[in-house]
Amino acid sequence: MTRTDRVAATRETILSAAERLFAEHGVAAVSNRQISQEAGQGNNTAVSYHFGSKDALVRAIVRRHTEQIEETRLRMVLRADGSAEVRDWVACMVEPFARHLADLGAPTWFGRFSAQVMTDPAYREIMSREALNSPSLLRAGEELRRRLPDLPPDVRLERQDMVGRLMVHTIAERERALAEGAPVSRESWDRAASGLTDALTGLWLAPVTAPSART
Amino acid sequence: MTRTDRVAATRETILSAAERLFAEHGVAAVSNRQISQEAGQGNNTAVSYHFGSKDALVRAIVRRHTEQIEETRLRMVLRADGSAEVRDWVACMVEPFARHLADLGAPTWFGRFSAQVMTDPAYREIMSREALNSPSLLRAGEELRRRLPDLPPDVRLERQDMVGRLMVHTIAERERALAEGAPVSRESWDRAASGLTDALTGLWLAPVTAPSART
DNA sequence: ACTTTTAAGTCAGTCGCATGACTTATCTTA
DNA sequence: TAAGATAAGTCATGCGACTGACTTAAAAGT
Numbered sequence: 089m090t091r092t093d094r095v096a097a098t099r100e101t102i103l104s105a106a107e108r109l110f111a112e113h114g115v116a117a118v119s120n121r122q123i124s125q126e127a128g129q130g131n132n133t134a135v136s137y138h139f140g141s142k143d144a145l146v147r148a149i150v151r152r153h154t155e156q157i158e159e160t161r162l163r164m165v166l167r168a169d170g171s172a173e174v175r176d177w178v179a180c181m182v183e184p185f186a187r188h189l190a191d192l193g194a195p196t197w198f199g200r201f202s203a204q205v206m207t208d209p210a211y212r213e214i215m216s217r218e219a220l221n222s223p224s225l226l227r228a229g230e231e232l233r234r235r236l237p238d239l240p241p242d243v244r245l246e247r248q249d250m251v252g253r254l255m256v257h258t259i260a261e262r263e264r265a266l267a268e269g270a271p272v273s274r275e276s277w278d279r280a281a282s283g284l285t286d287a288l289t290g291l292w293l294a295p296v297t298a299p300s301a302r303t
Numbered sequence: 304m305t306r307t308d309r310v311a312a313t314r315e316t317i318l319s320a321a322e323r324l325f326a327e328h329g330v331a332a333v334s335n336r337q338i339s340q341e342a343g344q345g346n347n348t349a350v351s352y353h354f355g356s357k358d359a360l361v362r363a364i365v366r367r368h369t370e371q372i373e374e375t376r377l378r379m380v381l382r383a384d385g386s387a388e389v390r391d392w393v394a395c396m397v398e399p400f401a402r403h404l405a406d407l408g409a410p411t412w413f414g415r416f417s418a419q420v421m422t423d424p425a426y427r428e429i430m431s432r433e434a435l436n437s438p439s440l441l442r443a444g445e446e447l448r449r450r451l452p453d454l455p456p457d458v459r460l461e462r463q464d465m466v467g468r469l470m471v472h473t474i475a476e477r478e479r480a481l482a483e484g485a486p487v488s489r490e491s492w493d494r495a496a497s498g499l500t501d502a503l504t505g506l507w508l509a510p511v512t513a514p515s516a517r518t
Numbered sequence: 519a520c521t522t523t524t525a526a527g528t529c530a531g532t533c534g535c536a537t538g539a540c541t542t543a544t545c546t547t548a
Numbered sequence: 549t550a551a552g553a554t555a556a557g558t559c560a561t562g563c564g565a566c567t568g569a570c571t572t573a574a575a576a577g578t
Contacts, residue, residue, distance in 0.1 A: 098527080114423050117331035119563060131529045136565075138527090175512070200424075207422040207472075208329055209415075246498050249476060254469045257422075261464060275514075282514035283461050287506045294505020297390070299490075299497035313553080334537060346555045351539075
């Protein structure tokens with residue numbers, strides 16, 4: 089094992105340990121010290137040495153996963169090209185995420201980690217920059233917009249936000265359930281993705297009502 | 304001002320300060336000291352003196368709001384009695400929350416606070432026990448179930464979870480937007496509630512698809 | 519080929535600081 | 549004046565940032 093390999097392995101160990109701890113306890117609640125210890129590093133400087141800051145560490149974790157998800161999603165978007173079905177484009181958003189978690193095998197933490205990062209005021213920006221601004225998601229969003237020409241722009245933006253939020257939090261919840269004894273299989277993730285896609289499609293297609301007068 | 308009043312006022316000050324700090328930075332990221340200082344208490348024991356622990360403080364904040372929301376929602380549930388419209392029962396879930404925030408006047412923090420508490424692994428239980436188990440919500444959920452007899456039970460539970468989650472996080476996001484300069488008015492909250500109700504109604508009514516085979 | 523130099527990674531320990539829990543003192547009002 | 553509320557200060561603990569020594573792989577010089 090060369091020196092470079094060892095370093096890379098240490099980095100990976102830290103990333104995995106941090107991902108798990110963040111998912112379990114929240115980003116703010118975990119110290120760099122804890123992460124270093126959990127990663128089997130005797131010192132307490134490992135995180136700042138390898139990543140510089142907690143911020144950069146979070147970014148690195150996000151990137152490690154989103155790169156693979158992005159790859160899958162790009163392929164899926166290309167395959168869906170031309171489809172007039174709203175559901176197909178919603179599936180482009182949901183399925184690559186779920187499939188990635190299925191591919192990782194149990195136990196996974198990235199779902200819960202994502203939800204934590206997305207909610208934490210100090211880190212939410214990271215998530216939107218690194219994950220939600222990906223080319224494939226923007227493309228799917230654009231296609232979706234064309235399939236829903238009657239949706240007022242402000243409502244569309246609202247719902248886009250809802251969809252992103254709901255996707256992450258629902259997947260996190262599903263992951264939590266799977267971690268607590270539910271059978272973890274590719275099928276269970278497929279079912280979760282399918283149910284989520286159904287729900288989000290319904291959300292997109294919901295008729296727009298004028299706010300009713302108060303009584 | 305009687306002694307009891309002064310004490311009650313101090314309690315309220317602490318509750319408000321804590322609510323704001325928790326909403327801005329997350330529960331784990333805020334110390335009891337910060338809260339005491341922010342509440343204008345010279346000592347650093349104010350929180351533990353008045354509430355015993357951070358846990359109990361969070362609980363108190365939740366209760367302070369949910370009591371009022373519950374009252375509104377109970378009235379609304381009674382008024383909706385007999386309605387066959389799914390949207391009416393969804394509105395029973397959403398509107399009392401939004402209306403409560405509108406009633407509080409700007410700036411509000413409880414929306415973001417709720418999202419924080421709901422996501423934090425150390426406090427999420429509090430939220431479900433204190434807020435999601437309320438009689439009015441259970442009642443509305445039951446009515447909803449009757450209006451959707453064809454929905455498989457597991458899908459119904461899934462969606463119930465999604466709806467609760469999406470409601471809180473969307474309202475938190477709306478509150479954030481309003482705090483950042485958007486005009487804060489009763490109308491803006493009405494519109495937010497209406498849009499959210501539309502979306503959630505669509506979610507409930509979405510057709511259930513069988514998971515497609517993988518390619 | 520062999521040695522020297524350089525730089526990267528690891529480790530143990532220190533620093534000032536903020537934390538929650540605790541104790542003591544002062545003040546207020548019933 | 550007795551009890552409850554607030555203030556002030558102490559304490560051990562854990563934090564992030566920093567330091568210097570040690571190990572080892574790679575690069576440079578001969």
